[in-house]
Amino acid sequence: MKPARERIAGSVANFVDERTGAAKFLKKSLNKVFPDHWSFMLGEIALYSFIILLLSGTFLTFWYVPSQEELIYEGSYVPLKGVKMSAAYSSTLDISFDVRGGMLMRQIHHWAALLFLAAMVAHMMRVFFTGAFRKPREMNWILGVALITLGIVEGFLGYSLPDDLLSGTGIRIAQAILQAIPLIGTYAAFFAFGGEFPGLDFIPRIYTVHVLLLPGIMLGLITVHLMLVWYQKHTQYPGPGRTEKNVVGYPLLPVYMAKAGGFLFIVFGVTAFLGAVASINPIWVFGPYTPTQISAGSQPDWYMGWLDGLVRMAPPIETYFFGKTISWNILIPGLIVPGIMFTGLALWPFIEAWATGDKREHNLLDRPRNTPTRTAVGAMAITFTIVALINGGNDIIATHFSLTINQIMWATRISIFVLPPLAYVITKRICLALQRADRDLVLHGRETGRLVMLPHGEFVEIHEELSPQEAFTRTSHEQLAPIPVAAIDANGVRPKGVLKDRIRARISKGILQEQIAKPTAKEKLELGGGHH
Amino acid sequence: MRKLSRLRRRKITAPVLLFLALIVVGNAYAFIGATVTTSGATASNARSTMVDEGRQIFLRGCSSCHGLNAEGGGIAPALIGVGAASVDFQVGTGRMPLADMSQQAMRKTPVYNEEETAALAEYVATLAPGPAIPGAAQLTYERDGNTAEGGELFRTNCAMCHNAAGQGGALTQGKYAPTVMGVEAKYIYEAMITGPQAMPVFGEKAITPAEKLSMIKWIKAVESEKGLGGASLGKVGPVTEGLVAWVLGIGLLIGIAVWLTTKSR
Numbered sequence: 073m074k075p076a077r078e079r080i081a082g083s084v085a086n087f088v089d090e091r092t093g094a095a096k097f098l099k100k101s102l103n104k105v106f107p108d109h110w111s112f113m114l115g116e117i118a119l120y121s122f123i124i125l126l127l128s129g130t131f132l133t134f135w136y137v138p139s140q141e142e143l144i145y146e147g148s149y150v151p152l153k154g155v156k157m158s159a160a161y162s163s164t165l166d167i168s169f170d171v172r173g174g175m176l177m178r179q180i181h182h183w184a185a186l187l188f189l190a191a192m193v194a195h196m197m198r199v200f201f202t203g204a205f206r207k208p209r210e211m212n213w214i215l216g217v218a219l220i221t222l223g224i225v226e227g228f229l230g231y232s233l234p235d236d237l238l239s240g241t242g243i244r245i246a247q248a249i250l251q252a253i254p255l256i257g258t259y260a261a262f263f264a265f266g267g268e269f270p271g272l273d274f275i276p277r278i279y280t281v282h283v284l285l286l287p288g289i290m291l292g293l294i295t296v297h298l299m300l301v302w303y304q305k306h307t308q309y310p311g312p313g314r315t316e317k318n319v320v321g322y323p324l325l326p327v328y329m330a331k332a333g334g335f336l337f338i339v340f341g342v343t344a345f346l347g348a349v350a351s352i353n354p355i356w357v358f359g360p361y362t363p364t365q366i367s368a369g370s371q372p373d374w375y376m377g378w379l380d381g382l383v384r385m386a387p388p389i390e391t392y393f394f395g396k397t398i399s400w401n402i403l404i405p406g407l408i409v410p411g412i413m414f415t416g417l418a419l420w421p422f423i424e425a426w427a428t429g430d431k432r433e434h435n436l437l438d439r440p441r442n443t444p445t446r447t448a449v450g451a452m453a454i455t456f457t458i459v460a461l462i463n464g465g466n467d468i469i470a471t472h473f474s475l476t477i478n479q480i481m482w483a484t485r486i487s488i489f490v491l492p493p494l495a496y497v498i499t500k501r502i503c504l505a506l507q508r509a510d511r512d513l514v515l516h517g518r519e520t521g522r523l524v525m526l527p528h529g530e531f532v533e534i535h536e537e538l539s540p541q542e543a544f545t546r547t548s549h550e551q552l553a554p555i556p557v558a559a560i561d562a563n564g565v566r567p568k569g570v571l572k573d574r575i576r577a578r579i580s581k582g583i584l585q586e587q588i589a590k591p592t593a594k595e596k597l598e599l600g601g602g603h604h
Numbered sequence: 605m606r607k608l609s610r611l612r613r614r615k616i617t618a619p620v621l622l623f624l625a626l627i628v629v630g631n632a633y634a635f636i637g638a639t640v641t642t643s644g645a646t647a648s649n650a651r652s653t654m655v656d657e658g659r660q661i662f663l664r665g666c667s668s669c670h671g672l673n674a675e676g677g678g679i680a681p682a683l684i685g686v687g688a689a690s691v692d693f694q695v696g697t698g699r700m701p702l703a704d705m706s707q708q709a710m711r712k713t714p715v716y717n718e719e720e721t722a723a724l725a726e727y728v729a730t731l732a733p734g735p736a737i738p739g740a741a742q743l744t745y746e747r748d749g750n751t752a753e754g755g756e757l758f759r760t761n762c763a764m765c766h767n768a769a770g771q772g773g774a775l776t777q778g779k780y781a782p783t784v785m786g787v788e789a790k791y792i793y794e795a796m797i798t799g800p801q802a803m804p805v806f807g808e809k810a811i812t813p814a815e816k817l818s819m820i821k822w823i824k825a826v827e828s829e830k831g832l833g834g835a836s837l838g839k840v841g842p843v844t845e846g847l848v849a850w851v852l853g854i855g856l857l858i859g860i861a862v863w864l865t866t867k868s869r
């Protein structure tokens with residue numbers, strides 16, 4: 073007879089199974105195979121930090137008071153005792169100094185937010201550079217872009233909640249960006265703030281959005297995102313035995329689950345460690361927000377920093393038409409440029425499919441070097457963002473590296489136009505060079521550094537053949553040909569839509585023509601052994 | 605005779621004569637004045653030797669830029685009327701004598717000791733009235749200051765340049781507002797009443813002496829608090845935080861991910 077414990081467990085499982093059919097579903101799901109690569113865990117870091125955010129955030133809501141009503145601070149942080157401030161700021165101080173574990177939770181929450189955004193960006197870069205967004209995963213890519221956009225907004229709102237001097241300054245800039253929308257700007261700002269800035273309505277409103285609306289939407293989107301990964305199965309890197317039709321990896325249970333579960337706790341650990349040892353957003357040193365005050369060195373969190381940097385570098389241009397002022401200096405960097413960037417990001421899978429003419433399904437990933445143009449475009453976008461980000465911290469960089477703000481401003485103003493194209497060209501060259509290196513490796517093998525003297529006195533270096541697996545990984549990718557230009561037919565009639573097609577053919581030529589030809593089996597045979 | 609009249613018509617003659625006349629009148633006045641004061645107290649005697657000493661130091665160390673009589677020159681402003689407080693601040697914090705003509709005089713180890721600095725200050729103070737050095741009796745911030753009020757005043761008047769946490773900040777063209785952390789109370793006070801370098805003057809009307817004491821008390825309170833929430837990461841805010849999140853946070857996690865996935869091979 074089995075011990076009672078097992079009997080009970082068994083009958084509970086039976087009870088559930090008979091009513092839900094869970095066993096069959098679980099069996100099928102748990103046998104799902106996941107490929108194994110560190111870059112596939114970036115999405116998991118985002119997922120786990122999101123979970124940490126939900127948990128730590130819930131803790132904070134127990135004490136945070138979303139109100140801009142003024143009161144006199146009577147908590148235990150002496151330098152602010154007796155200062156008039158909002159209930160929101162006062163309650164955040166209380167969480168920091170008077171709630172047991174409050175400071176740790178606040179810091180964990182904020183570190184997790186920075187990690188969440190950083191992990192999303194890293195995850196997105198992995199998906200982009202490996203071409204994981206291609207058919208059939210375009211939907212998931214778009215969901216991802218939606219998530220990162222919501223994540224940025226969510227983070228910004230959270231940063232605004234404590235109502236300290238720094239967050240108030242950020243809200244002020246957000247209001248300026250709202251106001252810069254042509255025609256409706258002023259109305260939009262009045263609508264959002266329930267009247268003049270700062271008013272009493274904004275914090276309660278963004279609180280609801282921050283703790284309920286956006287997390288709810290994101291939770292929903294993440295669920296769909298993961299279900300799609302599940303349903304479409306994960307992509308894998310090219311290699312022996314891996315095809316467009318299979319997935320090589322570990323079964324979900326026990327190997328993958330054990331790893332993923334362990335990783336959850338590691339992410340938890342790293343976040344808790346940061347929260348415990350490193351101060352983040354020390355709101356007590358900034359003081360309460362009042363519109364009449366501003367602090368030198370005010371900065372947004374890093375995921376907003378590049379936007380701030382763009383706004384900082386914009387020259388002061390304003391136009392005045394029909395009684396309406398348009399502030400281009402805010403409109404362009406604050407709305408138009410990010411608008412173009414995020415739209416381009418969301419549409420990228422379709423842009424690329426159109427330009428290369430490759431509309432097939434792909435479950436095998438690209439090695440970034442084998443798609444030089446895509447890789448170069450990515451490098452260009454990253455360079456653009458980093459230059460903007462640097463200017464976002466121009467005042468801090470100026471004081472810490474003995475530079476002047478003006479030098480940094482001009483350097484970044486010029487760099488933002490010069491460096492991204494340069495990054496494009498250099499990255500493309502590097503990719504082609506790596507392709508060439510692959511080709512040489514496959515054809516000639518690896519240099520061993522062992523020199524041998526032949527009987528007639530010639531010295532040769534011994535080259536070691538790549539293993540068939542290694543050679544396969546380096547040659548299994550396909551190289552697309554550019555889309556041919558539709559020719560004018562015998563009667564001298566141009567086919568319809570020829571201009572559009574010609575443009576497309578040109579673009580695809582730009583993307584695809586420059587490739588280092590893969591070594592063929594014939595070439596390999598002709599070379600014979602690997603001693604060259 | 606003709607020689608003399610030619611000399612009289614020379615352009616230089618008038619100023620030279622005026623100069624000589626002034627010296628005569630000035631010395632005569634000094635003589636009379638001196639005879640009046642010597643009958644006073646010996647303290648002022650000591651004071652005038654201090655002024656003399658200060659003048660000597662000034663001629664050696666400062667006059668090349670500020671002019672022989674502190675009247676200012678092409679590169680440096682006049683020091684007439686800046687007061688003892690300004691000299692005490694500039695020399696006491698090592699900003700003067702200026703080491704190089706960079707964007708802004710920096711704090712460094714002072715060149716002159718306390719006595720020499722006091723002598724310099726005395727000398728400059730005799731040129732014209734100006735703000736005096738606040739004495740210990742004036743700097744009773746521990747007793748009379750109100751920390752919270754001082755913080756409010758600091759955020760309203762100083763934070764836009766010196767940062768809300770007093771960490772300093774960048775101004776345009778390479779000028780900067782230095783950190784106020786670790787600065788002696790006397791120098792904080794002097795900076796407010798003299799407006800050194802790019803800083804404006806905060807006179808008694810703008811911020812009363814009592815309020816200045818409160819501000820000093822707040823600065824000292826913030827300065828002495830440490831380790832609230834852990835390592836302060838340089839107290840420069842989100843810039844270092846973002847850097848830590850990427851380098852330490854994501855860097856560490858990617859490292860672990862690589863480790864987790866290679867172990868299984």
Ligand code: HEM
Binds near residue numbers: 205209216220306
């Ligand atoms: C809330 C934030 C996000 C979470 C929690 C999340 C989570 C995940 C996870 C766990 C995976 C499978 C493992 C992996 O490949 O890393 C995945 C796959 C994927 N994610 Fe995300 N992700 C997020 C944001 C994004 C973003 C910002 C993008 C791109 C704009 C994106 C696009 C994709 C795509 C296309 C896949 C399929 C990759 C493949 O099958 O190779 N995701 N996501």
